[in-house]
Amino acid sequence: MSALSIGDLARRTGVPVETIRYYERMGLLPKPPRTEGNYRAYEATHERRLAFVKRSRDLGFGLDAIRALLDLANGADRPCGEVDALARDQLAEVERKIADLTAMRAELQDMLGHCRNDTVADCEIIGRLRGK
Amino acid sequence: MSALSIGDLARRTGVPVETIRYYERMGLLPKPPRTEGNYRAYEATHERRLAFVKRSRDLGFGLDAIRALLDLANGADRPCGEVDALARDQLAEVERKIADLTAMRAELQDMLGHCRNDTVADCEIIGRLRGK
DNA sequence: GCTTGACCCTGTAGCGGCTACAGGGTGCAG
DNA sequence: CTGCACCCTGTAGCCGCTACAGGGTCAAGC
Ligand SMILES: [Zn+2]
Ligand SMILES: [Zn+2]
Ligand SMILES: [Zn+2]
Ligand SMILES: [Zn+2]
Numbered sequence: 001m002s003a004l005s006i007g008d009l010a011r012r013t014g015v016p017v018e019t020i021r022y023y024e025r026m027g028l029l030p031k032p033p034r035t036e037g038n039y040r041a042y043e044a045t046h047e048r049r050l051a052f053v054k055r056s057r058d059l060g061f062g063l064d065a066i067r068a069l070l071d072l073a074n075g076a077d078r079p080c081g082e083v084d085a086l087a088r089d090q091l092a093e094v095e096r097k098i099a100d101l102t103a104m105r106a107e108l109q110d111m112l113g114h115c116r117n118d119t120v121a122d123c124e125i126i127g128r129l130r131g132k
Numbered sequence: 133m134s135a136l137s138i139g140d141l142a143r144r145t146g147v148p149v150e151t152i153r154y155y156e157r158m159g160l161l162p163k164p165p166r167t168e169g170n171y172r173a174y175e176a177t178h179e180r181r182l183a184f185v186k187r188s189r190d191l192g193f194g195l196d197a198i199r200a201l202l203d204l205a206n207g208a209d210r211p212c213g214e215v216d217a218l219a220r221d222q223l224a225e226v227e228r229k230i231a232d233l234t235a236m237r238a239e240l241q242d243m244l245g246h247c248r249n250d251t252v253a254d255c256e257i258i259g260r261l262r263g264k
Numbered sequence: 265g266c267t268t269g270a271c272c273c274t275g276t277a278g279c280g281g282c283t284a285c286a287g288g289g290t291g292c293a294g
Numbered sequence: 295c296t297g298c299a300c301c302c303t304g305t306a307g308c309c310g311c312t313a314c315a316g317g318g319t320c321a322a323g324c
Contacts, residue, residue, distance in 0.1 A: 052262055052263075058236075059236050060233070069261065077251055078252050079252070080249065080251060080258065081249065083247075083252065084247055087240055087257050091237065091240040091241065094236050094237045097229075098230060098234065098237065101226050104191050104192050104226050105227060107191060108219055108222060108226060112219055112220065112223065117212065118211070118212065119211060119212060120204060120207055120209070120212045120215065121209065125212065125216060126201070126204070126215055129187050129188055130180070131180075
């Protein structure tokens with residue numbers, strides 16, 4: 001009844017058309033049926049699956065982890081330990097990145113704070129990049 | 133006198149050999165003279181330049197920005213406004229990434245906090261990825 | 265002087281996660 | 295029936311490396 005074109009799906013989910021095709025190639029989305037004219041024809045199930053992928057991407061999960069999450073999500077009766085482990089790994093990764101970026105921010109702010117807007121020869125930023 | 137092999141330079145700067153060659157190809161490092169056996173022969177100037185590149189990379193500057201910083205660093209008498217602008221852009225970029233990651237961290241922590249370690253069907257993590 | 269093994273060389277391909285074409289086909293409105 | 299938006303496949307590019315493959319160089323130890 002309510003078949004969606006790839007463009008419709010893109011508009012509804014906020015995922016670009018090219019990215020949807022990419023996810024299909026990568027095995028994250030099933031190959032949808034086609035119309036007579038060879039257009040992809042999506043249903044609500046596809047939209048739900050793509051939304052799941054998008055929310056996972058927005059949390060920074062990699063495509064491998066998302067494939068695993070999608071598989072795990074299908075075993076309703078199974079315990080969710082593996083899901084939680086993936087989420088904890090992702091949290092650890094995010095925290096590592098935040099730590100790295102926070103150190104970069106501190107150094108950049110300090111450099112900028114010490115710069116007297118003088119010549120390059122006296123610039124604290126260049127000085128520190130040169131190693132004092 | 134004190135010519136360094138690429139491996140020596142790698143050990144002294146902490147930049148892998150392959151990456152040094154990559155930086156040379158990308159125009160960040162000048163092509164060094166060669167020995168009779170066609171080995172790269174580096175001097176202290178090369179080491180200083182590579183250290184500059186490494187410190188810049190550690191702050192997250194992209195290779196284009198580093199090329200610009202290296203050029204600017206050579207104009208000792210010129211004002212450092214362009215340098216500062218590059219540093220401010222980089223700080224803004226880092227802050228943007230921190231903001232994104234902080235949002236991811238909050239959501240991941242909240243998901244994990246609500247998960248009762250039950251079945252997948254009841255798992256808060258899967259539930260939220262599905263969109264409630 | 266000959267072998268071993270660490271190092272070096274070039275060139276190319278792969279990673280992740282897209283993004284951007286090129287070169288065509290489809291479908292609907294005016 | 296013509297224009298235009300959309301769709302199709304396939305391939306190449308982005309960033310900053312990283313990892314080969316297939317060779318050459320060089321010094322130490324026997
Ligand atoms: Zn300070
Ligand atoms: Zn300055
Ligand atoms: Zn909550
Ligand atoms: Zn759970």
